[in-house]
Each structure stands twice: as C-alpha cells, then as structure tokens.
Amino acid sequence: MRISARNQIKGKVVEVTKGATTSHVRVDVGGGQVITSSITNEAVDELGLKKGDNVIAVIKASDVMIAVG
Amino acid sequence: MRISARNQIKGKVVEVTKGATTSHVRVDVGGGQVITSSITNEAVDELGLKKGDNVIAVIKASDVMIAVG
Amino acid sequence: MRISARNQIKGKVVEVTKGATTSHVRVDVGGGQVITSSITNEAVDELGLKKGDNVIAVIKASDVMIAVG
Amino acid sequence: MRISARNQIKGKVVEVTKGATTSHVRVDVGGGQVITSSITNEAVDELGLKKGDNVIAVIKASDVMIAVG
Amino acid sequence: MRISARNQIKGKVVEVTKGATTSHVRVDVGGGQVITSSITNEAVDELGLKKGDNVIAVIKASDVMIAVG
C-alpha cells in the first residue's frame, strides 16, 4: 500500500503505553528525535506493536504546523 | 510560548510554494528527511518564511499514525 | 504497508480536481456514497491518481465525529 | 444545522466503548463497512449514543488520505 | 443535527476568500477574536457563505492544543 500522506518517517518503537482506549507509541526516528503518536488500542493490537519494532510514522501535510523563534 | 504538541522537530526551510490560499513549506529535519507542511499563505507571510530559515515542525500526537511492513 | 488508521474504505476515483497546491479527490465507496479527500497536488502526481482508479480512503479514528438528528 | 464537512455518512451504532476520557464509537455504514470514531466521553453522554442509534459519521475532507495498491 | 464536536462557537462571517480549491472563511466570534477556517470551495458554495452570515465555528476537541507563556 502506498499512501498520499507526504510525511513517512522511518523509526523504531521505543515505548508503547496503553490507556483505557488510547495508546501512546513513541518512535525513535534518529538524530535524537522521538515522535509520539496517539492511536487506538485496537490499532496497537492489530499491528502487534511492541518496543524494538521497525515502523513508519505517517503524518498528513495539513497536520504539520511551522513555528519560529 | 510553549505548546502541548508532543512533536516539535527542528529543521531548515528548503522550499516555500505559495498557492492561491494554501502554501506548502518543506523543512529539512536532518538525516535525509524532509517534512512537508501545508499552511495558509497568511501564516507564511506573518512568519516571513523563506528558504534557509531555521524553523520547528510542530505536530500534535493525535495526528501521527503508525505503519509497518 | 499496514497502517494504524482504523478506517480504510475501498472505492473508485470519480473525479480529481487540481488547484494551485491542493487537489480534491472524490471516491465512490459504494451504496451511493462519495467521499471527498483534500490532499496535496504532489500526492496526486506521485500516486498517479486519475478517474477510475481503485483506491482506499484512509481516515484516522480521531478525525471522525458523530452527529445525530 | 448544516456543516461544511464534505463527508457525512449515515449509519447505525454497533458498539460504544467508553475509556477514562475517550470513547470509541463504531458505526455500520452499510456494504460491510464499519467506521470507528474516537470522541470524548462527554460527547457520547450529551448525544446519548448507544447501540442501534441512527447516526451520521462526519469527516472533514482535509482529514481523508488516499492509498493505492 | 447535533454533533459530537465539543467546540461550537457562534460568530459572524467577516471575510470569505476563495482560492483554486480551498477557501478561507474568517469569523468574528466576539471579544475581538476572529477565527480562521480553511474549507473547500464546494462547502462555501453549498452553504452559500458570505460576509455578514451568522455561523458556528465547529472544532473537535482533539484538534485543540494548549500553549502557555
């Protein structure tokens, strides 16, 4: 599957924290940068996400803001 | 200003493309990764964004998906 | 590639309208329902999207609201 | 109330799962397709959402991605 | 129609700017605050939006960030 989302950043899962319905997945994308993703528990289960997995953080361009200063 | 968004990734603007109302700003965040942001022309003007600027790509955790495979 | 997004709806492209930077892609997902997607022109070009293509509309669960009445 | 969101898909609630602050509402929209929505518990309570309710899944066009393959 | 979105702010349209595919609608919500919305041209046409209209700005809670300082 190829997807329209402009931002597809490879990394490795460093932490999966499950909540009641929502999980946080933290992905080390290199250069000292960790990206945090908030997704459903069902998605975590379906993809079998766990620490050490190679994954891709996917972000639509319209969800990226720019800050300065 | 500090903001709740979990993902704040430093980089350098490599391209600003203005449309009729919407601009695309491409930011080199290192490691060969370029992040594309879609924001209003007004935001580009107000921040004076141009090639070479040091900026921060800001992304809310709930806007990040995870892909595998 | 498998992605965490809970909603992946198969359909067929019925219209691609390109703007200055942003395109609208309309996808017939059956049952008389057409889904409209707003994505970058670059994404349309990269995926080579055109009328008649079989595609999947992908939507993160946190971007779906519920209305009644 | 009429809303600008381009995607308004009629369906029937098949499951409401409440978490600590966030609920998941699953809506059968026909054709074997179920849409998952992640909304606040407060919204579920205010709309009185429960299994069997006729609802509309509402999605802004800029939150829809396109995948192929 | 009632919708799950937690934020529904009444105001008056002060400006509609149409682009090639995307419009910007600015809404005065009182107290000197103007909210900018980026929606499709189709939505503007369908709702017949124009300066002076009484409207509601609708925002899902998961799309609101908090900043300090």
Add this chain to the structure above:
Amino acid sequence: MRISARNQIKGKVVEVTKGATTSHVRVDVGGGQVITSSITNEAVDELGLKKGDNVIAVIKASDVMIAVG
C-alpha cells in the same frame, strides 16, 4: 516561539481531567465560551497545567469547520 496556526485564543483553565493516557483541558475564553482540548497527559504534566492558569488555545485553520442554521 511564534506558530503558523491561525487561531490562538487566550483564556483561563477552568478544569483539567486526566484519563489513563488522555486529558481534557477546559479553557474559559470569555463571552461565556469554554473551549475543550484533548491532549496527552504528558503535555499536561510538562506544561504543569492546572485550574486558573492563563493559557492559549491553539487551533490550525484546517481543523475549523463552519456550520449554519
């Protein structure tokens, strides 16, 4: 830090509700209007958000819909 998001609305925190992973922060922005934000618990902790704090609700223009009627 200045950010591209078009909507930056000043207010005062009236309630912070922590869930398992996701918090809801309610902000009184004046004129009888309260804005609800859904953010990570980590963001609440990092910003030290509590009732009475002066904050800014930040919303990207592409996340604002318009309703009428």
